[in-house]
Amino acid sequence: MVDGAAGQMSPVMAIALVGALGVGAQWLAWRLKLPAIVLMLLAGILIGPVAGVFDPERDIGPLVQPMISIAVAIILFEGGLTLNLHTLKGVAQGVRRLVFVGAPLGWLLSTLALHYVAGLSWESSAVFGGIMVVTGPTVIAPLLRQARLSRKPAALLQWEAIVNDPIGAMAAVLAFEIVVLRYSAAESTGVAAFHLVSGILIAILVGVAAGILVAWAFRRGKVPEYMKVPVLFVMLLVVFTMPNALLHESGLLAVTAMGVLIANANLPSYDEMRRFKEHATILLVSGVFILLAAGLDFGDLDLLTWRAALFLGVVILLVRPATVLLSLIGSDVGRKERVLVALTGPRGVVLVAVAGLFGERLADLGVVDGALIAPLAFALVAATVVVHGFTLGPLARALGLTGAQRPGILLVGGSRWSTALAEAIKRTETPVLIADRNRGHLRPARAAGIPTFFGDILSELAELHVEYSSYKRLVCVTDNDAYNTLVATDLGPELGRDNVFQLHRENEESTRNSLPATLGGRQFAQGLSYDELASRHREGWEFRVTKLTEAYGIEEFLNARPEAVIITVVYPKGELRFPKKGTEITGGDGAQVVHFSPPKRDSADPAPQAAADDSR
Numbered sequence: 001m002v003d004g005a006a007g008q009m010s011p012v013m014a015i016a017l018v019g020a021l022g023v024g025a026q027w028l029a030w031r032l033k034l035p036a037i038v039l040m041l042l043a044g045i046l047i048g049p050v051a052g053v054f055d056p057e058r059d060i061g062p063l064v065q066p067m068i069s070i071a072v073a074i075i076l077f078e079g080g081l082t083l084n085l086h087t088l089k090g091v092a093q094g095v096r097r098l099v100f101v102g103a104p105l106g107w108l109l110s111t112l113a114l115h116y117v118a119g120l121s122w123e124s125s126a127v128f129g130g131i132m133v134v135t136g137p138t139v140i141a142p143l144l145r146q147a148r149l150s151r152k153p154a155a156l157l158q159w160e161a162i163v164n165d166p167i168g169a170m171a172a173v174l175a176f177e178i179v180v181l182r183y184s185a186a187e188s189t190g191v192a193a194f195h196l197v198s199g200i201l202i203a204i205l206v207g208v209a210a211g212i213l214v215a216w217a218f219r220r221g222k223v224p225e226y227m228k229v230p231v232l233f234v235m236l237l238v239v240f241t242m243p244n245a246l247l248h249e250s251g252l253l254a255v256t257a258m259g260v261l262i263a264n265a266n267l268p269s270y271d272e273m274r275r276f277k278e279h280a281t282i283l284l285v286s287g288v289f290i291l292l293a294a295g296l297d298f299g300d301l302d303l304l305t306w307r308a309a310l311f312l313g314v315v316i317l318l319v320r321p322a323t324v325l326l327s328l329i330g331s332d333v334g335r336k337e338r339v340l341v342a343l344t345g346p347r348g349v350v351l352v353a354v355a356g357l358f359g360e361r362l363a364d365l366g367v368v369d370g371a372l373i374a375p376l377a378f379a380l381v382a383a384t385v386v387v388h389g390f391t392l393g394p395l396a397r398a399l400g401l402t403g404a405q406r407p408g409i410l411l412v413g414g415s416r417w418s419t420a421l422a423e424a425i426k427r428t429e430t431p432v433l434i435a436d437r438n439r440g441h442l443r444p445a446r447a448a449g450i451p452t453f454f455g456d457i458l459s460e461l462a463e464l465h466v467e468y469s470s471y472k473r474l475v476c477v478t479d480n481d482a483y484n485t486l487v488a489t490d491l492g493p494e495l496g497r498d499n500v501f502q503l504h505r506e507n508e509e510s511t512r513n514s515l516p517a518t519l520g521g522r523q524f525a526q527g528l529s530y531d532e533l534a535s536r537h538r539e540g541w542e543f544r545v546t547k548l549t550e551a552y553g554i555e556e557f558l559n560a561r562p563e564a565v566i567i568t569v570v571y572p573k574g575e576l577r578f579p580k581k582g583t584e585i586t587g588g589d590g591a592q593v594v595h596f597s598p599p600k601r602d603s604a605d606p607a608p609q610a611a612a613d614d615s616r
Helices: 011-032 038-048 061-081 092-116 124-130 138-149 151-183 189-220 224-248 250-263 269-292 306-329 333-342 349-365 368-399 415-426 439-447 458-463 483-496 532-538 555-560
Strands: 408-412 433-438 452-455 471-476 501-502 542-547 565-570 592-596
Touching: 011 038, 011 269, 038 138, 038 269, 038 368, 061 151, 061 224, 061 250, 061 269, 061 349, 092 124, 092 151, 092 306, 124 151, 124 349, 124 368, 138 151, 138 269, 151 189, 151 349, 189 224, 189 250, 189 592, 224 250, 224 269, 250 565, 269 349, 306 333, 306 368, 306 532, 333 368, 349 368, 368 471, 408 415, 415 433, 415 439, 415 532, 415 542, 415 565, 415 592, 433 439, 439 452, 471 483
Parallel strands: 408 433, 408 471, 433 452, 471 501
Antiparallel strands: 542 592, 565 592
16 A cells, blocks of 8 residues: 555555556557567656656665566576577677677777766776676567567677676676775785686586586476476576675676576477566566666756767767677678667666666765766666667668568468469568478479478478568468477467467367367468368369459458458558458458459459459
């Protein structure tokens, strides 16, 4: 409940408010096709410093910082879980350059910008410059999801963000230790260096050892299935806190190493763990951004001058591009990818959390401008999130580094009738790809000029060579009902269950053969099975495209072709709809109906007024 005198709400109510606003902002961003991070920042600022309804320190108290620290650790661990080494194929050299050359170079250039542009002391500039190496998986992941980048630039940005996060924290620790030596004679240089190096090595060893232990226990069945996620969470907390006791922020390095090792251990339950962690991360990212924005004090921002605004411009337009372009000189990364990565460098919660911590410590040591680091960090996060949130998508489209502009269809299963279907879909200017494990099944498609993928759509090879961002709908049309169900079930969480379809299974109506709703995809071809489609195709049925007009709408089409099986309706903006049998179908001027119809009669076509009817 709310304390009327102090305007304070209970911690439970405060946490519920944070969760509702965070998830609500992400849902609203999805509906409005806006950057989710921008809406989360706006929501936090509105309920915090603007309206004064929620103050994290007042309403939640001393738990705020531990909550943020644990959330950051879980976010980095989940990021490490996404870094399977096979995704490095084709981008390995670029990632190495961005990490081993880009991180030190970015630290140097950021330090110079902080000192000469923002006006900070060398001590504060060196510490904050190290933190600025971080680009932030908390903001990169939502931006990549919205912009639908092609695989190579997305992999570069994702690997750089996750790997450089702990590196940036370690750079800040190194700079801070040097500042401590200067302001305190308590430790010798040798002792401080030993403390730093040993702390980093121990963090890496702890993370690797924990990853090996988890992989061994899960693979050998030492942990029951229902306890795997709880065990993973507890192990994560232990791995994060142990190295931190020796060296501040080294736990971030440990959990990242643990995540990467588990990601490459080929565990049977890896996908389930990763998806659960992704869901947890969405909640945590939402909560952390709301907490940080709501805890902002406008009085702290008053400490910033015009030099802060100039600094933000220099970082976005000079420091980030120079760091990336110089790092990638002579690499195999293409020119367009270099430009996109160079102009994309949003910062996230790790930077704000770590910067606030070190700012306070510098101020305690007597570095006067240490108090400027926290507000400057928040301004940097807000500026980069807004700028890159609104420019990444348009920039990627201008460079041709996104999936297809119109949502495409991925057909799993090659045959003569699926090739005919793909040809009809292609006439609507909708991208289409046919994938099959049998090279012979793809011969008709290749002869017709339809793009194909030879291999299992569930294989690692498919992840490397199929641009999933170009295809919004997956349709399983093989002659194997069990395989169709497997593919639809496995890829459903990735593409969205509403976007995954499969052919009607034989004898599905019988109790003995029916499956629960959690398995398989949605109904395709209005309930026809593979054998029914193949048989009708042999009898002369054809896949056709009919364009609707104001004079010839969907009702006229249905009346003229009562036997037609509507496969999909393609609307003018490229949206696709796969109608189920018995559902109402809508379609107006400009819509195109892809349908499976009997052979044309010799008599006049019953609908000659259709502008481009049955184009072949």
